[in-house]
Amino acid sequence: MRLDWLEDILAVLDTGSFVRAAERRNLTQSAFTRRIRTIEDSLGAPLFDRSCKPVTLLPAICAQEHQMRRLASDLRALGDSLRGAALGQDRAISLACQHAITTTVSPRLVRQLTEVTGASVRVRSGNRDECLLMLLSGEVDLVVTYDLAGDKGAPTPAFRDHKLGQETLRPVCIPPMAQSLTGGRLPVITYPRDVFLGQVMEAHVWPSLPSGTHLHRKAETALTLAAYHYALDGIGVAWLPGTLVQHDLATGALVSPFAEDLQITLETRLLCLRDGARDSALEAWDILAQDGT
DSSP states (O other): HHHHHHHHHHHHHHHSSSSHHHTTTOOHHHHHHHHHHHHHHHHSOOOOESSSSSSSHHHHHHTHHHHHHHHHHHHHHHHHHHHHHTTTTTOEEEEEEHHHHHHHHHHHHHHHHHHHHOOOOEEEEEHHHHHHHHHTTSSEEEEEEEETOOOOOSSTEEEEEEEEEEEEEEEOOOOOHHTTTTEEEEEEEEETTTTTTHHIIIIIIIIGTTTTTTEEEEESOOHHHHHHHHHTTTTTOOOOOOOOHHHHHHHHHSSSSSSGGGGGEEEEEEESSSSOOOOHHHHHHHHHHHHHO
């Protein structure tokens, strides 16, 4: 199955007619009709119901839409990859980030890498453990993750490790909620206990709450961006990265209901395999590590 055949068939599926499909494919209607007949002759089977006006794809062909779109996408990607390799341009860099970092930090990193190397950057998102597993398995070249500030822990021989910057995890909520936080009942948006931010909350935030505070766990999510929108919707207090909420705090859409002693300082860290990393991964490491503070 040729890519141009698939694109011709999908053009009819998307537009609903030969006329509009021919326009999309930059062909005259007669030339497009000849191409469709060539496809059908090559396959040895009709694809279209010509008994109705306008001509439509047969139901059995429409049922293969998902497979056709996936195959067309795979063929395009393969063509791009082969073309890039032939021209010496196959330099894609893959980066895995914790969910919050994907939103707040990764745009700057992607801009740096694309501007300096000219390579494309593929960004994947996951919780901290998922990102580290992707790095160890070779699925990605680099990982950007959080650590507690000052918590060096035991060095991991498998990784190069560099501090990129610092972040503050701070409690925020809408102003009416901040004014109604009385009686020791605290509606909160939490993170699962099996992800990094959830472990930080359990170990460092909840034990620091004022005596007599009772948590009302209104919602739980591993996605920091989801927790942000829950806070904006007034569901509860969420602990969010300061860079994510700085605009909302400046405009008053969100406020911080507690003193600074309930904020947690995090570090953003860049990780790369110490041994076996690709040359393009090491080049990306040098660019980001040199820029980081």
